[in-house]
Amino acid sequence: MxxxxxxxxxxxxxxxxxxxxxxxxxxxxxxxxxxxxxxxxxxxxxxxxxxxxxxxxxxxxxxxxxxxxxxxxxxxxxxxxxxxxxxxxxxxxxxxxxxxxxxxxxxxxxxxxxxxxxxxxxxxxxxxxxxxxxxxxxxxxxxxxxxxxxxxQQGHHIGAFALYGYQKDPDQKGHLIIDPPAAAVVQEVFTLYSQGYGKSAIARILNDRNIPNPTEYKRQQHLRYTPPKSQTATLWKYPAISSMLVNAMYIGHMVQGRYGSVSYKTKENRPRPKKDWIVVENTHAPIIQPPLWDSVQNLIAQKTKPFVTGHIGLFAHKAQCATCGYTLRSSKCRGKHYLSCPTHHVKESGCIGAFIAVDTLEAMVLAQLNYLAEAYLDQTQLEQGIHMVSGLADRKQQLIKEKTLLEKKQDSHYLQTLYADKVDGKLSQEDFQQLRTMFNQEKESRIQTIATYQAKLEALQAQLDAGQNRRALVEQYLHIDKLTREMVEVLIDHITVGRRKQGEKYPPVEIHWNF
The missing domain is CATH 3.40.50.1390 (Resolvase, N-terminal catalytic domain)
Structure with missing residues (x-):
C-alpha cells in the first residue's frame, strides 16, 4: 500500500x-x-x-x-x-x-x-x-x-508595511518613524499642490525626474511589495497623488481599520465606512505641518464642488482610451466638459492619449443610435429577426436534450462498484487502476462537454432575449435628442476613444452597444 x-x-x-x-x-x-x-x-x-x-x-x-x-x-x-x-x-x-x-x-x-x-x-x-x-x-x-x-485603539501600527514616507521603528514595535528620502517626496507633493499645481501635473514632475512611485520604491529598498501588472504601474499617477493629499497619517495621526475581512474563511477585504475607522491622534512624528495640511484641504474642498450641468458622469466608466485601455477621466475647462486619458500627462513618454469633449461624444452616440434604430425597425429586417429567433429556440431545445443525456451518465456508483470488486478480489490492482483511469478520463470529457453545452445555452438564451426585447428597446429610444445616464447604462457596454489625427475634426470613436 x-x-x-x-x-x-x-x-x-x-x-x-x-x-x-x-x-x-x-x-x-x-x-x-x-x-x-x-x-x-x-x-x-x-x-x-x-x-x-x-x-x-x-x-x-x-x-x-x-x-x-x-x-x-x-x-x-x-x-x-x-x-x-x-x-x-x-x-x-x-x-x-x-x-x-x-x-x-x-x-x-x-x-x-x-x-x-x-x-x-x-x-x-x-x-x-x-x-x-x-x-x-x-x-x-x-x-x-x-x-x-x-x-x-491604543495607537499601535498594525500591518505588514509602513505608509510611504515612514518606516517601522526597529526599537519600538507598532511605532512609525520618518523615512527621510520618501518623506521629502511627500512634502514636495503637498507643497506643489498648495502652489497651484494639479495632481496630474505633480505626477508628471515626479516621473520626469525619475522619482520612483511607492511600489517601485519598495522594490528598490528590497521590501515586500505586490508586483505591478503593467509597465506604467511603476509611474506616479493621479490616484496616488490624490490619496496622499487626504491621508491624515502624514500629520501624525494613526488611521487604521479602513478595510475589514469579510469572513474568517476568506482573505477578502472590503472598505469600511469612515465612521468605523480607528483614528488615534499624535501617535508619530508628522511629515506635514498643520498650516500646509489645512491649506491643501481647503484647496481640495474648493475643487471638488459638484458640477450642476449634469454632464459629469454621463459616460463614467464607459469611455476608455483606445491606446492603453485606461478609463477616461473627466475634467472641466472654461465651462466645458472633456474626457481624457489619465496616463497621457503623467510622463513625457507616456500614452499618446485620448481626448474628446463630452458634448461631441454625446452627439456621436445619438447620431449612431438613431441610425441603428431606423435601420433595425425596417420591416424586412424585423421579419428576418423573428425567423432567426424561431431557429434559435429550436436549437436551444436540442442542446437541452443533449446536455440532459450527458448529465445522467455522471454517476460515481460505477467507480464504487469497481472498488468493491477490487476489495473482493474480483479485480486486480492493475485492472482497477486502468479502469478507474478510463472512467475518470471519460468523466472529465463529459464534464467539459456539459460545460460547453451550458455556455452555448447561455449564449443562445442571451440571443433569444435580445431578439425578443430588441424592438421594444429600440422603439423606446427612437428619435431622442438628449442622453441621460440611465440611457447610457442600458444601451452602451463601452466606448473606445482614440487620438485625433492631424487634419481630422474628431478623434476615432467605437461604440460597443448592449443590443
Missing part, C-alpha cells in the same frame, strides 16, 4: 535555524508518521509538508499537490498526525475525507485523534472533531480581531 504523509504547522517556529528549513514541529510530525508507516509496512509515496499555513487556508501548496496526486491514484492512504492537521474546516472534512477519498478508494488516518475512515464506527466522532475545529477557527479569528482592534 502506498501512503501519502501530510504535515502542517500554522505558526512560525522560533527554533528554525534557517527561515527556509522545516520547523522542529514539522520534523517531529514527519518522524512520528514515518515510524508508524514503517511499522505497518506501507510504502511512503511522498511526504507533503505545509509550514506556516493555517488549517483554514485552502490554497496550501502541498495540500493542493496531495489532492491532485490523489485524483491520479498515486497512493491508497493519507496519513496525518491528526484530522486538524489536514483541515480545520468541517466543509472540507465532508468534501474530501468523507466524500472524495472514499470514491477514490483512499483511506484517511489521523494518528493522534484516532480518525480512520476504515473504521465506519468513528465517522460521527470525526464529524464532531471537524465541528470543534471549525469553532476553534472562528474563536481564534474573533480573539485575534479583538487583540488587533485593541492595539489599533
Amino acid at each position: 502506498n501512503v501519502a504523509i501530510y504535515c502542517r504547522l500554522s505558526e512560525e517556529d522560533r527554533n528554525k535555524a534557517n527561515p527556509l528549513d522545516d520547523s522542529v514541529s514539522i520534523q517531529n510530525q514527519k518522524t512520528m508518521l514515518i515510524q508508524y508507516a514503517s511499522a505497518q509496512r506501507w510504502d511512503i509515496y511522498h511526504i507533503y509538508s505545509d509550514d506556516d499555513y493555517t488549517g483554514a487556508d485552502r490554497n496550501r501548496p502541498a495540500f493542493q499537490a496531495l489532492l491532485a496526486d490523489a485524483q491520479d491514484g498515486k497512493f491508497q492512504i493519507v496519513l496525518c498526525k491528526s484530522q486538524s492537521r489536514f483541515t480545520r474546516e468541517l466543509e472540507l472534512v465532508e468534501r474530501y475525507i468523507h466524500g472524495l477519498f472514499p470514491v477514490l478508494g483512499i483511506r484517511f488516518i489521523g494518528l493522534v485523534d484516532n480518525a480512520d475512515t476504515a473504521n465506519k464506527g468513528n465517522k460521527k466522532s470525526r464529524q464532531i472533531n471537524g465541528l470543534v475545529n471549525e469553532w476553534y477557527l472562528e474563536d481564534m479569528s474573533d480573539n485575534i480581531r479583538s487583540v488587533l482592534t485593541n492595539r489599533r
Whole structure:
C-alpha cells in the first residue's frame, strides 16, 4: 500500500535555524508518521509538508499537490498526525475525507485523534472533531480581531508595511518613524499642490525626474511589495497623488481599520465606512505641518464642488482610451466638459492619449443610435429577426436534450462498484487502476462537454432575449435628442476613444452597444 504523509504547522517556529528549513514541529510530525508507516509496512509515496499555513487556508501548496496526486491514484492512504492537521474546516472534512477519498478508494488516518475512515464506527466522532475545529477557527479569528482592534485603539501600527514616507521603528514595535528620502517626496507633493499645481501635473514632475512611485520604491529598498501588472504601474499617477493629499497619517495621526475581512474563511477585504475607522491622534512624528495640511484641504474642498450641468458622469466608466485601455477621466475647462486619458500627462513618454469633449461624444452616440434604430425597425429586417429567433429556440431545445443525456451518465456508483470488486478480489490492482483511469478520463470529457453545452445555452438564451426585447428597446429610444445616464447604462457596454489625427475634426470613436 502506498501512503501519502501530510504535515502542517500554522505558526512560525522560533527554533528554525534557517527561515527556509522545516520547523522542529514539522520534523517531529514527519518522524512520528514515518515510524508508524514503517511499522505497518506501507510504502511512503511522498511526504507533503505545509509550514506556516493555517488549517483554514485552502490554497496550501502541498495540500493542493496531495489532492491532485490523489485524483491520479498515486497512493491508497493519507496519513496525518491528526484530522486538524489536514483541515480545520468541517466543509472540507465532508468534501474530501468523507466524500472524495472514499470514491477514490483512499483511506484517511489521523494518528493522534484516532480518525480512520476504515473504521465506519468513528465517522460521527470525526464529524464532531471537524465541528470543534471549525469553532476553534472562528474563536481564534474573533480573539485575534479583538487583540488587533485593541492595539489599533491604543495607537499601535498594525500591518505588514509602513505608509510611504515612514518606516517601522526597529526599537519600538507598532511605532512609525520618518523615512527621510520618501518623506521629502511627500512634502514636495503637498507643497506643489498648495502652489497651484494639479495632481496630474505633480505626477508628471515626479516621473520626469525619475522619482520612483511607492511600489517601485519598495522594490528598490528590497521590501515586500505586490508586483505591478503593467509597465506604467511603476509611474506616479493621479490616484496616488490624490490619496496622499487626504491621508491624515502624514500629520501624525494613526488611521487604521479602513478595510475589514469579510469572513474568517476568506482573505477578502472590503472598505469600511469612515465612521468605523480607528483614528488615534499624535501617535508619530508628522511629515506635514498643520498650516500646509489645512491649506491643501481647503484647496481640495474648493475643487471638488459638484458640477450642476449634469454632464459629469454621463459616460463614467464607459469611455476608455483606445491606446492603453485606461478609463477616461473627466475634467472641466472654461465651462466645458472633456474626457481624457489619465496616463497621457503623467510622463513625457507616456500614452499618446485620448481626448474628446463630452458634448461631441454625446452627439456621436445619438447620431449612431438613431441610425441603428431606423435601420433595425425596417420591416424586412424585423421579419428576418423573428425567423432567426424561431431557429434559435429550436436549437436551444436540442442542446437541452443533449446536455440532459450527458448529465445522467455522471454517476460515481460505477467507480464504487469497481472498488468493491477490487476489495473482493474480483479485480486486480492493475485492472482497477486502468479502469478507474478510463472512467475518470471519460468523466472529465463529459464534464467539459456539459460545460460547453451550458455556455452555448447561455449564449443562445442571451440571443433569444435580445431578439425578443430588441424592438421594444429600440422603439423606446427612437428619435431622442438628449442622453441621460440611465440611457447610457442600458444601451452602451463601452466606448473606445482614440487620438485625433492631424487634419481630422474628431478623434476615432467605437461604440460597443448592449443590443
